[in-house]
Amino acid sequence: MLKDLIIRNRSVRGYDPSVKIPRDELADMIDCARLSASSRNVQPLKYYISNEGRSVEILNGLIHYGRRLPGITLPFKGTEPPAFIVICLDTSINSSKQIFIRDVGIAAEAITLRAAELGYGACMIGNFSPDEVKAQLGFSEEIDPMLIISIGKSVEDIRLVDLGPDGNTDYYRDDAGTHFVPKRSLEDIILPSSDK
Ligand SMILES: Cc1cc2nc3c(=O)[nH]c(=O)nc-3n(C[C@H](O)[C@H](O)[C@H](O)COP(=O)(O)O)c2cc1C
Numbered sequence: 001m002l003k004d005l006i007i008r009n010r011s012v013r014g015y016d017p018s019v020k021i022p023r024d025e026l027a028d029m030i031d032c033a034r035l036s037a038s039s040r041n042v043q044p045l046k047y048y049i050s051n052e053g054r055s056v057e058i059l060n061g062l063i064h065y066g067r068r069l070p071g072i073t074l075p076f077k078g079t080e081p082p083a084f085i086v087i088c089l090d091t092s093i094n095s096s097k098q099i100f101i102r103d104v105g106i107a108a109e110a111i112t113l114r115a116a117e118l119g120y121g122a123c124m125i126g127n128f129s130p131d132e133v134k135a136q137l138g139f140s141e142e143i144d145p146m147l148i149i150s151i152g153k154s155v156e157d158i159r160l161v162d163l164g165p166d167g168n169t170d171y172y173r174d175d176a177g178t179h180f181v182p183k184r185s186l187e188d189i190i191l192p193s194s195d196k
Pocket of ligand 1: 009011013064065067123124125127128171181
């Protein structure tokens, strides 16, 4: 069921290093993005796969996880992601980041849902320097990194919870390391009907 998959598709920031992700599975996740909606059907996104060697080390050095978790630096040593997909805008096709950032979100959701279906965990990462990623991975001038997705076998226990009365949406962890993600209620996010 799609809804079960969506519930399982949590942001994972700790992975089993012994589980490598084959390139063809990562390509299949990208294929799900390829087949998804695109504004004006321009399809300006390109994808970089990293699942071995130096590029994995480079990306691990450039991403930032869990800014909302004070006092914790993630990933914990030995739980670094084994693979990444970098979603890029090919500015030679169209350079409008404002328009195509929506395509990036749609692609990221398709990729992470397919990852979840294949039994992996993933995390969308916007907290990185695009210039650094571009330079260190040697992308050509027209390729601009927009979003990084880490992918691997999750070692985390993540639970969805209702938002507390204080309305704080920050995710948090307990002493056992369980990660809690508060979500607003359905009633709270559906606007009142304008129909009389
Ligand atoms: C566009 C986008 C960028 C994100 N960037 C980061 C990031 O840089 N680092 C990180 O740890 N999580 C990042 N996240 C994950 C969010 O923190 C996460 O979606 C949120 O805490 C809710 O948890 P959930 O995905 O399990 O529902 C990002 C999510 C989105 C949608």
